[in-house]
Amino acid sequence: MIELPLSLRSGAVLPNRLVKAAMSEVLADPATGAPTDALIRVYERWGRSGAAVLITGHVIVDPAGRGEPGNVVIVDDRHRVALRQWAEVAQAHGAKLWMQLNHAGRQSPRRLSREPVAPSAVALRGFAGLFAPPRALAEAEIEAIVGRFATAAAVAKDAGFAGVELHAAHGYLVSQFLSPRTNQRTDRWGGDLAGRSRFLLAIVGAMRGAVGPAFPIAVKLNSADFQRGGFSIDDAIAVARMLDAAGIDVLEVSGGNYESPAMAGSGELPAEQRASSREREAYFLDYAHRIRAATALPILLTGGMRSRAVMEDALGSGAVSLIGLARPMTHTPDLPARLLDGSLAAAPAVQIRSRVRKLDDALQAMWFQAQIHAMAHGREPDLALGKWTALWRGFAHSFSPFGAAA
Numbered sequence: 001m002i003e004l005p006l007s008l009r010s011g012a013v014l015p016n017r018l019v020k021a022a023m024s025e026v027l028a029d030p031a032t033g034a035p036t037d038a039l040i041r042v043y044e045r046w047g048r049s050g051a052a053v054l055i056t057g058h059v060i061v062d063p064a065g066r067g068e069p070g071n072v073v074i075v076d077d078r079h080r081v082a083l084r085q086w087a088e089v090a091q092a093h094g095a096k097l098w099m100q101l102n103h104a105g106r107q108s109p110r111r112l113s114r115e116p117v118a119p120s121a122v123a124l125r126g127f128a129g130l131f132a133p134p135r136a137l138a139e140a141e142i143e144a145i146v147g148r149f150a151t152a153a154a155v156a157k158d159a160g161f162a163g164v165e166l167h168a169a170h171g172y173l174v175s176q177f178l179s180p181r182t183n184q185r186t187d188r189w190g191g192d193l194a195g196r197s198r199f200l201l202a203i204v205g206a207m208r209g210a211v212g213p214a215f216p217i218a219v220k221l222n223s224a225d226f227q228r229g230g231f232s233i234d235d236a237i238a239v240a241r242m243l244d245a246a247g248i249d250v251l252e253v254s255g256g257n258y259e260s261p262a263m264a265g266s267g268e269l270p271a272e273q274r275a276s277s278r279e280r281e282a283y284f285l286d287y288a289h290r291i292r293a294a295t296a297l298p299i300l301l302t303g304g305m306r307s308r309a310v311m312e313d314a315l316g317s318g319a320v321s322l323i324g325l326a327r328p329m330t331h332t333p334d335l336p337a338r339l340l341d342g343s344l345a346a347a348p349a350v351q352i353r354s355r356v357r358k359l360d361d362a363l364q365a366m367w368f369q370a371q372i373h374a375m376a377h378g379r380e381p382d383l384a385l386g387k388w389t390a391l392w393r394g395f396a397h398s399f400s401p402f403g404a405a406a
Contacts (some may be wrong), residue, residue, distance in 0.1 A: 035086045054095050054096070115135055146199070175257065178201065285320070330368045
């Protein structure tokens with residue numbers, strides 16, 4: 001089933017069911033936020049991968065909302081030339097390039113935002129001062145950020161991108177509005193789920209107005225925050241219905257945030273205790289089933305899948321329409337083509353671990369990001385890359401703590 005085409009509500013047709021999911025590349029110019037030749041070079045390589053869609057790492061709509069120094073930032077069309085080159089190169093071999101749009105909110109590090117913004121002044125816990133306490137947004141600021149998302153979507157379309165994805169997961173700003181743990185507002189942007197969803201739906205409406213009906217809009221949504229009192233699967237089901245009514249094209253299902261990083265997964269760590277490859281790989285599949293029962297939206301499932309058998313099983317279940325591949329695309333950039341032609345049954349297995357379990361997530365993030373940066377410099381990825389070499393390179397460059405699952 002992975003080879004079957006898929007028609008979207010906007011009229012776009014995807015040639016197969018495999019998607020390069022978003023990962024934070026941190027390869028933009030840190031001073032200007034412009035795409036660099038290095039970033040474009042990575043997408044030239046991924047453009048030959050065989051994936052139907054390539055979703056960029058998060059492109060930030062407000063300089064005050066960056067997650068890392070190397071994020072692309074769009075505030076107007078000043079990067080038009082580089083953006084058009086990015087789109088042209090990535091799509092030269094038939095893939096569709098979708099721009100993921102985001103604002104980090106309170107998850108903007110202290111070195112980038114001395115006073116990050118959030119729906120409410122609720123600080124991140126457990127990061128030893130890496131993130132400054134946020135301040136609550138004024139209503140006029142909320143409306144201005146809605147406009148920033150619409151502007152960025154229009155810039156993406158003008159630059160030749162084939163679609164956009166709104167990041168409403170992983171504890172970033174839109175996700176912060178959705179969660180009752182981080183949204184304690186009493187005005188129309190908070191309160192019950194309808195109020196907490198208002199920011200998300202306002203952005204979707206503004207983007208649709210900016211790009212028109214024939215341009216795909218996807219939304220990445222948490223199945224749950226996996227925190228007591230946070231955004232729940234029941235909330236996700238209700239919001240999925242709202243997004244269906246708002247006319248989006250694809251719903252990507254993920255989960256977690258910086259405080260509870262379920263999106264980082266455990267695909268490269270031992271999982272002998274799990275009962276089956278399906279449980280080990282497709283770790284958000286049960287949530288996708290529950291959301292599918294409430295909406296006919298095409299669901300993009302990202303998180304842990306490595307083998308064609310598990311992908312086919314997920315598609316065959318009827319819960320999933322598209323398969324998102326992230327970390328395997330860093331070390332096997334032609335994985336979609338090889339799954340499609342049968343020359344690979346699964347992504348090559350990699351195990352990146354130390355004797356210190358708490359260090360392993362950082363080791364993994366740096367190892368996968370090192371592979372992306374190898375392609376950025378015109379080299380092929382290296383499956384034999386040592387974890388300590390990757391760790392050294394990670395300290396030498398700015399990196400996202402969860403960059404392999406952005």
